[in-house]
Amino acid sequence: MSRKPDTPATPLPNLSRRRATQLAAGSLLLPWAVAQAAPSPIRLGYVKAWPSSNIPSNMVAAYVRKRFGIPVELVSSEPGPMWEAVASGRTDLTLTVWLPGTSEVYYHKLRNKLVHLGAYYQGTRLGLTLPDYVPVKTIAQLQSHHAQFHDKIYGVESGSVVNMMANKAIKTYHLAPMELVSSSTAAMTVQLKRAIARQDWIVVTGWQPLWIWADFKLHFLDDPEGVFGGVGHMDTVINPQLQRRAPQVVDWLRTFRLPQAELASMLLQLSNGQSVEQIAEQWLARQPESRAAA
Numbered sequence: 064m065s066r067k068p069d070t071p072a073t074p075l076p077n078l079s080r081r082r083a084t085q086l087a088a089g090s091l092l093l094p095w096a097v098a099q100a101a102p103s104p105i106r107l108g109y110v111k112a113w114p115s116s117n118i119p120s121n122m123v124a125a126y127v128r129k130r131f132g133i134p135v136e137l138v139s140s141e142p143g144p145m146w147e148a149v150a151s152g153r154t155d156l157t158l159t160v161w162l163p164g165t166s167e168v169y170y171h172k173l174r175n176k177l178v179h180l181g182a183y184y185q186g187t188r189l190g191l192t193l194p195d196y197v198p199v200k201t202i203a204q205l206q207s208h209h210a211q212f213h214d215k216i217y218g219v220e221s222g223s224v225v226n227m228m229a230n231k232a233i234k235t236y237h238l239a240p241m242e243l244v245s246s247s248t249a250a251m252t253v254q255l256k257r258a259i260a261r262q263d264w265i266v267v268t269g270w271q272p273l274w275i276w277a278d279f280k281l282h283f284l285d286d287p288e289g290v291f292g293g294v295g296h297m298d299t300v301i302n303p304q305l306q307r308r309a310p311q312v313v314d315w316l317r318t319f320r321l322p323q324a325e326l327a328s329m330l331l332q333l334s335n336g337q338s339v340e341q342i343a344e345q346w347l348a349r350q351p352e353s354r355a356a357a
Contacts, residue, residue: 104134105309108146108154111139114339115272116159118329119183119297119321121343123158127312129347142169149302150176156301156316161187164292165224170300178303180316182296184272186323189225190283190291191216191232192269194259201285202236205266209241217254217267221245225268225291232290243268252334255279272323274330297321 105127109120124135138145138154146169148154160166164187170177191202199208205216216233218226229243246254251267252275258265259279266284275281299316306313329342 102133103308104136105156105305105312106136106138106154108138108140108148108157109159110142110145111137113159114274114330114333115297115326117339118326118333118342119158121339122321122346123316123319125340125343125347126315126350130315131309131312133309133312142166146170146173149173149300152302152304154302155305155308156299158183158297158299160298160300162295162298164189164295176302177300178306180299180301180313182298183316183319184297184321184323184326186271187295187297188271188283188291188293189228190269190286191229191266192275192281192283193264193266194255195280195282196262197264197266199266199284200282201287202232202238202290203287205241205284206236206238208264209238211264212241212266214240214242215266216241216243217251217265218243218245219248219251219268225270228291229268232286232288235288235290272326272330274327274334277324277327277331278334 107120107124110116120137124137127133127135138148140148142159145154145157145159146166149157150173160170162170162182170179191205193199199205205212216229216238218229220226226243226245233239233241233243255265255267255275256279257263269275269281269283299319301313301316329346332342333339
């Protein structure tokens with residue numbers, strides 16, 4: 064029985080070459096497609112040295128990464144450059160906005176280049192602060208008791224807004240011979256803690272939010288002349304381009320709220336040695352939306 068010759072194989076060299084070319088082209092396009100799909104980082108401006116800026120900024124960064132899958136880059140600077148960066152688009156947003164008062168000069172200068180999303184924290188305040196066991200209630204009354212305060216008002220960093228206001232209060236309320244002692248926030252809180260332990264009379268430059276309000280019983284002195292301004296809030300402002308790039312994030316930022324007691328507790332945790340990243344992660348774990356996104 065004669066054997067049929069083998070059927071010649073279908074000539075595939077050209078098809079294989081074509082297919083290989085297609086695959087090679089596809090592999091070259093893959094990184095481009097991935098890059099197109101990956102969201103660009105959101106850049107969040109803040110002042111790392113300020114706990115009341117550091118904590119909310121890390122909270123928001125942690126939430127956006129977890130809930131929306133968008134990388135967030137924290138960019139620390141001094142307040143002036145921070146505001147300019149958001150207005151120019153070098154960064155996308157900041158939560159370090161105290162209105163009215165501390166941030167007003169920056170906001171009014173740049174407001175036409177920004178979108179204001181509203182307040183997330185209510186109750187900011189600056190003023191002269193004492194322990195509750197000291198019976199003085201108004202700034203003017205300090206002068207009558209200046210010797211019991213050793214003629215000192217303990218301030219924070221030289222050039223800070225609250226220090227400048229304290230010096231103005233000394234003149235406005237005729238508190239001489241009392242003088243402002245500039246130091247640092249850490250040094251001021253050490254002086255306060257030491258005085259309270261001894262039940263000594265002391266007056267310091269204080270503000271809300273600050274951890275001392277969660278740890279000690281304190282009160283602001285009444286300021287009828289309005290040297291320190293009134294009660295305010297912390298707000299979120301963004302560069303307008305963020306609305307186009309991440310509308311879902313902007314929608315959430317409009318609803319973000321941080322209660323006064325919760326931030327005070329977080330500030331106390333920070334002063335007791337917890338890292339700001341730990342505090343943000345603990346807060347994130349308590350958010351039902353972030354658990355659902357896990």
